[in-house]
Amino acid sequence: MKRRVVVTGLGAVTAAGVGAEPLWGALTAGQPLFSPITRFPLRDHHPKLAGQVRDFSADRWVPPTLVRQTDISTHYALASVDLALRDASLELDRFDRMRIGTTAGHALGGMDYAESQLYAQWVQGPEAVGPYQAIAWFYAAAMGQISIRWGLKGYSKAFVADRCSSMHAIGSAYRAIQLGRADVIIAGGLEAPLSPFMYRALIGTGQMSSQGYSPFSAEADGFLIGEGACFLVFEELDHARRRGARVYAEAVGYGMSTDCGAGRGLSVARDLCRAHRLALDEAGMQKTIDHVCADGVANLAGDRMEIEAMSNLLDERWGPCRTSVPKAIVGEMYGAGAALQVLAGAMAIERETCLPLAGMSSPTRRIPWAPAAESQRLQSVLIASRGNGGINASLVLKRLDTRDT
Amino acid sequence: VTKRRVVITGMGAVCPAGVGVTKLWEATSAGKPMGGRIRKLDPSRNHSRIAAMIPEIDLGFYHVTPEELGDWDPLIGYAVVAAGEAMRQADLQGTSLDRCGVCVGTAIGGVEAMERRFATLVVPEEDQGILPRYPALGGGDVAPSVLWSYSPNTPSVEIAARWGIRGPVTCVSTGCTAGVDAIGYGLDAIRSGDVDWMVAGGADAPVTPICLSAFDVIRALTRRNDDPTGASRPFDSRRDGFLLVEGAGVVVLEELEHARTRNVPILAEICGFGTNCNAFHMTSMHENGEMLAASILLALEDAGLEPGRIDYINAHGSSTPQNDRAETAAYKTIFGPRAYDIPISSTKSVTGHPLGASSAMEVIISTRALQESWVPPTANLVNPSADCDLDYTPREGRRKTLRYVLSNASGFGGLHSAIVIGRGKS
Numbered sequence: 001m002k003r004r005v006v007v008t009g010l011g012a013v014t015a016a017g018v019g020a021e022p023l024w025g026a027l028t029a030g031q032p033l034f035s036p037i038t039r040f041p042l043r044d045h046h047p048k049l050a051g052q053v054r055d056f057s058a059d060r061w062v063p064p065t066l067v068r069q070t071d072i073s074t075h076y077a078l079a080s081v082d083l084a085l086r087d088a089s090l091e092l093d094r095f096d097r098m099r100i101g102t103t104a105g106h107a108l109g110g111m112d113y114a115e116s117q118l119y120a121q122w123v124q125g126p127e128a129v130g131p132y133q134a135i136a137w138f139y140a141a142a143m144g145q146i147s148i149r150w151g152l153k154g155y156s157k158a159f160v161a162d163r164c165s166s167m168h169a170i171g172s173a174y175r176a177i178q179l180g181r182a183d184v185i186i187a188g189g190l191e192a193p194l195s196p197f198m199y200r201a202l203i204g205t206g207q208m209s210s211q212g213y214s215p216f217s218a219e220a221d222g223f224l225i226g227e228g229a230c231f232l233v234f235e236e237l238d239h240a241r242r243r244g245a246r247v248y249a250e251a252v253g254y255g256m257s258t259d260c261g262a263g264r265g266l267s268v269a270r271d272l273c274r275a276h277r278l279a280l281d282e283a284g285m286q287k288t289i290d291h292v293c294a295d296g297v298a299n300l301a302g303d304r305m306e307i308e309a310m311s312n313l314l315d316e317r318w319g320p321c322r323t324s325v326p327k328a329i330v331g332e333m334y335g336a337g338a339a340l341q342v343l344a345g346a347m348a349i350e351r352e353t354c355l356p357l358a359g360m361s362s363p364t365r366r367i368p369w370a371p372a373a374e375s376q377r378l379q380s381v382l383i384a385s386r387g388n389g390g391i392n393a394s395l396v397l398k399r400l401d402t403r404d405t
Numbered sequence: 406v407t408k409r410r411v412v413i414t415g416m417g418a419v420c421p422a423g424v425g426v427t428k429l430w431e432a433t434s435a436g437k438p439m440g441g442r443i444r445k446l447d448p449s450r451n452h453s454r455i456a457a458m459i460p461e462i463d464l465g466f467y468h469v470t471p472e473e474l475g476d477w478d479p480l481i482g483y484a485v486v487a488a489g490e491a492m493r494q495a496d497l498q499g500t501s502l503d504r505c506g507v508c509v510g511t512a513i514g515g516v517e518a519m520e521r522r523f524a525t526l527v528v529p530e531e532d533q534g535i536l537p538r539y540p541a542l543g544g545g546d547v548a549p550s551v552l553w554s555y556s557p558n559t560p561s562v563e564i565a566a567r568w569g570i571r572g573p574v575t576c577v578s579t580g581c582t583a584g585v586d587a588i589g590y591g592l593d594a595i596r597s598g599d600v601d602w603m604v605a606g607g608a609d610a611p612v613t614p615i616c617l618s619a620f621d622v623i624r625a626l627t628r629r630n631d632d633p634t635g636a637s638r639p640f641d642s643r644r645d646g647f648l649l650v651e652g653a654g655v656v657v658l659e660e661l662e663h664a665r666t667r668n669v670p671i672l673a674e675i676c677g678f679g680t681n682c683n684a685f686h687m688t689s690m691h692e693n694g695e696m697l698a699a700s701i702l703l704a705l706e707d708a709g710l711e712p713g714r715i716d717y718i719n720a721h722g723s724s725t726p727q728n729d730r731a732e733t734a735a736y737k738t739i740f741g742p743r744a745y746d747i748p749i750s751s752t753k754s755v756t757g758h759p760l761g762a763s764s765a766m767e768v769i770i771s772t773r774a775l776q777e778s779w780v781p782p783t784a785n786l787v788n789p790s791a792d793c794d795l796d797y798t799p800r801e802g803r804r805k806t807l808r809y810v811l812s813n814a815s816g817f818g819g820l821h822s823a824i825v826i827g828r829g830k831s
Contacts, residue, residue: 144818
């Protein structure tokens with residue numbers, strides 16, 4: 001009998017603001033939150049819009065000395081974990097911290113901080129590089145700071161896998177709890193891609209839109225990026241029960257697949273479907289998904305592949321299953337993007353709400369979607385994530401059976 | 406529930422001694438250190454000016470074209486070449502490519518590729534010698550190959566593409582524990598039934614201006630510039646930091662029955678893995694090594710072994726004053742008086758410290774030690790410091806029948822990981 005894993009807390013810092021509540025408000029309103037980038041000069045042909053975090057005061061969440069020693073992505077992560085722990089009402093002092101860890105997805109590194117150090121290096125010379133570059137930039141930076149801040153001494157890792165990064169972090173947290181390596185893992189992702197050089201590098205991928213983020217629509221020409229962090233508290237079921245924790249949803253299946261012929265692009269439908277199927281198989285479910293939080297890369301070929309994968313999975317029998325792309329409200333958050341979608345899926349189950357598909361004006365293909373949030377007692381949600389190099393990872397969340405509580 | 410057992414059926418390495426596990430083992434078993442002045446960049450304004458570099462590689466033999474190499478950060482080439490050696494040895498043709506994956510860890514990813522492009526944007530050729538106005542970047546776009554090279558998961562993706570691997574492909578990026586963490590990830594992926602075999606290991610290429618400066622300023626690196634081959638001297642009283650190195654170590658992990666059915670040689674068994682986080686400091690650890698000791702106990706518990714069963718310890722032994730002291734204390738905590746009787750060595754005395762690649766290379770060295778019944782030495786260990794008083798196998802290796810070997814690693818972020826490797830049976 002496998003150990004079961006549930007979600008008991010959520011925290012987010014996104015373009016919708018600080019906290020899961022403002023994010024939920026934005027996701028259900030279905031109004032995108034993109035604004036012109038003003039942080040650094042853009043060149044004429046650069047995309048102008050992004051989902052930017054506003055009214056965020058790092059000092060409220062991070063000790064002053066640490067603010068200067070860490071990248072802004074770590075500030076978002078520390079705030080997001082703080083919120084998730086409070087939301088879970090997890091009194092850490094009552095538990096063995098050796099059994100509590102954190103896994104974090106981070107696709108691009110702390111480049112906001114690193115760029116200032118790289119300027120110093122290349123303009124003034126090696127003497128100008130400061131002592132915190134070595135700990136602010138690398139991918140395990142936030143993971144390390146989270147563990148120090150809350151004294152978490154258990155299984156902790158950082159994962160990098162393009163836009164799947166935080167799904168891999170969440171999937172590994174799920175597996176680590178199942179296997180008994182930990183009882184609680186705060187898992188999610190972080191990203192702050194709005195620094196001058198990194199933004200230019202991301203434009204180079206050709207996946208960004210020049211106007212808006214409208215997955216599955218005829219106008220789709222790419223995504224807009226967003227920044228922030230999302231973390232969820234994953235907890236072994238009995239551990240959660242014993243402390244009377246509120247359960248958002250149960251993680252019941254996880255699958256990963258790769259289209260090794262994808263080159264530097266995205267997977268074809270067959271391989272994406274394979275990840276979905278692995279997750280459903282583990283969940284013991286067949287063609288009975290109530291909702292999909294789709295990756296929604298928002299280009300014609302990519303969207304078509306994703307619809308095809310879902311159609312194959314469900315044998316064209318969509319039933320009550322409708323599709324949303326929560327990222328289309330606050331932006332593709334790279335290392336945090338998949339965690340955002342998992343968070344949205346968990347809230348949708350708990351609040352019995354079908355999320356609308358934002359930015360949709362004229363669907364290109366038959367894909368069931370809701371124009372506005374609707375009351376629906378979702379039993380299960382499939383969350384998809386895809387990354388360049390043909391990588392896919394899918395997670396199934398399920399309503400915790402009332403007989404189990 | 407009995408755990409699925411996991412064995413090693415292939416190994417590959419790229420290190421300053423050359424390409425191949427044989428080169429790595431020849432150098433480490435004989436205690437022949439590597440190192441030299443950094444020539445790839447001008448280190449004259451840094452305190453540390455030495456490193457150990459990878460010799461020219463004949464790539465045609467390793468599924469890599471010169472065009473690809475020109476487009477790639479060096480660590481991708483190292484990883485693919487090391488994986489090629491491991492895959493050839495494991496000889497997995499005919500197995501299901503849906504039921505396998507890749508996880509190559511790295512501490513920093515493809516920094517060189519990114520830094521090169523960054524430098525040309527900040528200091529355009531026509532402005533050389535003039536300080537550009539902060540923070541304006543010069544004109545010019547960034548080619549997609551830059552982000553591809555920079556992304557730490559690209560080695561895993563490129564390996565998957567070459568051998569048609571269609572299962573989980575990811576990267577753990579956990580500083581200097583990345584290589585062994587990736588192997589731990591592979592172990593769990595096989596145990597949980599997600600895959601039957603996994604390509605796992607570590608790769609890093611940190612000899613770039615920003616990395617050199619960043620490690621230099623926090624005094625992590627050795628400054629023994631006039632003696633490069635004597636610079637990495639773990640446990641010695643005159644150790645003063647680690648020697649920056651590039652390279653990769655990759656293994657093929659396989660479920661035991663899967664390997665038996667294929668009737669392939671089993672090189673060793675991964676008996677247990679333990680990992681934790683000290684929650685203490687980003688670059689430092691408790692002086693008594695308490696969390697490091699706890700990670701080793703987790704690995705022993707996972708392996709179902711008493712500490713007394715360990716015959717040899719391949720230490721992290723980074724040659725920094727604090728690490729070697731704390732590590733020694735941790736061994737005493739776990740093994741008690743018997744700590745003095747277990748041969749220990751730091752093969753970083755020979756290889757230097759290729760960050761995330763090191764802990765994977767050390768799994769490979771430990772496996773060779775088991776196979777050869779040979780304890781590799783700690784080179785350069787002349788005068789052990791007073792707080793390092795265990796048997797570190799100074800300068801000369803020795804013959805010993807080994808049944809179980811412990812290899813442990815510590816890294817930035819406060820991470821500690823340990824792995825127990827057992828003798829394999831064909």
